[in-house]
Amino acid sequence: MFETLPGFRDFPPEACSRRNHLFRVFRTVARAFDFKEYDAPILEPLDLYVEKSGAEIVGQLFHFMDKGDRPVALRPELTPSLARMVAAQGNSLPKPIKWFNLGEHFRYERPQKGRGRSFYQFNADLLGEINVSADAELIGLLVAIFETLGMSSNDFRIRLSDRATWVSLLNGLGVSEQALPAVLNAIDKSGRRKPEQTMESLNEAIPDQGESLWQEIQNIKKIDSLDALAKRLGTLGSEADALIHQWEEMLSFLSAHGAKEYISIDLSIVRGLAYYTGFVYEAFEASGEGRALAGGGRYDHLVQKLSGNVDIPACGFAIGDMTLSDCLESKGLLPNYVLAPDLYLVCGEEQKKSGISLVSVARKGGFSTSYSFKMVGFGKQFKEAGKSGARYALILGTEEADSKRVKVKDLRTGAEEVISQNSLVEKLEEFDATGGITT
Numbered sequence: 001m002f003e004t005l006p007g008f009r010d011f012p013p014e015a016c017s018r019r020n021h022l023f024r025v026f027r028t029v030a031r032a033f034d035f036k037e038y039d040a041p042i043l044e045p046l047d048l049y050v051e052k053s054g055a056e057i058v059g060q061l062f063h064f065m066d067k068g069d070r071p072v073a074l075r076p077e078l079t080p081s082l083a084r085m086v087a088a089q090g091n092s093l094p095k096p097i098k099w100f101n102l103g104e105h106f107r108y109e110r111p112q113k114g115r116g117r118s119f120y121q122f123n124a125d126l127l128g129e130i131n132v133s134a135d136a137e138l139i140g141l142l143v144a145i146f147e148t149l150g151m152s153s154n155d156f157r158i159r160l161s162d163r164a165t166w167v168s169l170l171n172g173l174g175v176s177e178q179a180l181p182a183v184l185n186a187i188d189k190s191g192r193r194k195p196e197q198t199m200e201s202l203n204e205a206i207p208d209q210g211e212s213l214w215q216e217i218q219n220i221k222k223i224d225s226l227d228a229l230a231k232r233l234g235t236l237g238s239e240a241d242a243l244i245h246q247w248e249e250m251l252s253f254l255s256a257h258g259a260k261e262y263i264s265i266d267l268s269i270v271r272g273l274a275y276y277t278g279f280v281y282e283a284f285e286a287s288g289e290g291r292a293l294a295g296g297g298r299y300d301h302l303v304q305k306l307s308g309n310v311d312i313p314a315c316g317f318a319i320g321d322m323t324l325s326d327c328l329e330s331k332g333l334l335p336n337y338v339l340a341p342d343l344y345l346v347c348g349e350e351q352k353k354s355g356i357s358l359v360s361v362a363r364k365g366g367f368s369t370s371y372s373f374k375m376v377g378f379g380k381q382f383k384e385a386g387k388s389g390a391r392y393a394l395i396l397g398t399e400e401a402d403s404k405r406v407k408v409k410d411l412r413t414g415a416e417e418v419i420s421q422n423s424l425v426e427k428l429e430e431f432d433a434t435g436g437i438t439t
Contacts, residue, residue, distance in 0.1 A: 019325070025148050029141065040084075052306060060109055076105055078105070087307030098126050100122065103120065106118055119322050122321075127314040128312055135250060139317075142317055145319070160269070160280075162278060163184070164278055165233070166187070183202060188271060226251065271297055279297055280295075294318065341370040342368045343392050346396070356371070365425030390411060391412065393408070
C-alpha cells in the first residue's frame with residue numbers, strides 16, 4: 001500500500017474545494033489592486049538559489065542533476081525566478097510592475113504543523129517604485145486579502161519594522177558593515193533562541209561584545225511607538241530625520257489604505273534574509289501564537305544581484321497556504337463547500353440516450369448535471385438524486401419523451417413543472433433567478 005511522501009499532501013474534493021476558496025480570494029483581491037498574474041517554471045538552475053541565498057540553501061532543496069548533467073532544483077520560493085524574468089526584459093516593461101503568482105513550492109526540511117515539504121504560496125511583488133507608497137500598497141493588499149477571508153483586527157496583526165532603521169541603530173552602536181549581516185541574522189533568530197545562544201552568535205560576529213550588544217538590542221526591540229523610535233533615533237544626528245520621515249510617510253499611507261488599525265511597530269521583526277533593504281513586516285494571529293501567516297519587505301538590489309546589470313527597486317510579500325488554512329479553520333472561517341450537481345437525470349431505460357442528450361444541453365448551458373450509469377428503477381434514481389445534493393431532478397419518462405417535454409422537480413420544495421425540451425436552459429435560468437420552481 002503506497003502512502004504520500006513525508007511533508008506532501010493529498011487534496012480529495014472537499015479539501016481541494018477549501019484550498020481553491022483561498023485561491024479565488026487571492027486572485028480576486030489581487031486583480032482589484034491591478035496586479036497581473038504570471039508564472040515561472042517549477043524547475044530552475046540550482047545556482048539561481050545559491051546566488052540569492054548562499055550555499056547553505058542547498059541542504060533545504062530538492063535538487064538533482066538532470067539528464068543534461070545540469071544541477072537543478074524544485075523552486076523553494078519565487079522571488080529569484082521573478083528577478084530573473086524582470087531582468088531578462090530589462091527596461092522594456094512599463095513601470096511600476098505589479099505582478100502576482102499562485103503556485104506550488106518545495107523545501108526539503110522537517111515537516112511540522114503549518115510547514116510541509118510541498119506547499120502553495122501566494123506572492124505579490126511591486127517593482128520599479130522606490131517610494132514607500134509601494135510598500136503600503138502591498139500591505140493594503142495583504143490586509144484586504146485577510147479581510148475578504150473574514151478576518152478582523154481581533155484575528156491578525158501586522159508587525160512592521162525597518163531594516164534601514166536597524167542598520168543605522170547598529171552603526172551607532174559601533175557594528176561594522178562587515179559584521180552587520182551576522183548581527184542582523186542573530187537578531188532575527190533571537191525570538192526563537194535562548195539568550196545565551198544569541199549572545200554566542202553576537203560574540204562570533206563581534207568578539208567580546210556579545211553581552212553588551214545584546215542588552216542594547218533588547219532595548220531597541222522593546223520600541224513599539226513612533227515617539228519612542230524618534231527618541232532613540234535622535235542620538236544619530238541628521239540621518240534620523242530622514243528615517244522618521246519614512247516612518248511617518250509609511251504610516252500615513254497605511255492609514256489611507258484603511259490598514260493602520262492592523263499595524264504594530266515591532267522592531268523585533270528583522271527577517272533574516274540578507275537582501276532586505278527597507279521596511280519589513282510579518283502577519284501573525286492577534287494572539288501571537290503560531291507561525292507567521294505572511295511576510296515580506298523591500299529588496300531594492302536583488303534584481304541587480306541576480307542579473308548583474310538591471311538595477312530596479314522592488315518590494316513584495318508571500319502568504320503560505322498551510323498556516324493560513326490552519327488559522328482560518330481554527331476560527332471557523334473556512335467554508336464547507338457542498339459538492340453537488342445542479343441537476344440529476346431520472347429516466348426510463350428506453351429514454352436513457354435521449355436523456356443524456358438533455359444532460360449535454362444542460363451542461364453546455366452551464367448547469368452541472370449527473371445521472372446513474374446503471375439502469376435502475378425510478379425510485380432508486382430518485383434516492384440517488386437526493387443523495388447527490390442536486391437542486392433539481394430532470395424527469396424523462398415515456399410521456400415526456402413522446403411530447404418532447406421534460407419534467408423538472410425542485411428537490412428542496414417538491415414543486416414540479418413540465419417544460420419544453422427546447423427551452424430547458426432558458427427555464428432553468430428562470431428558476432435560478434426566481435429562487436426555484438414556484439408553481
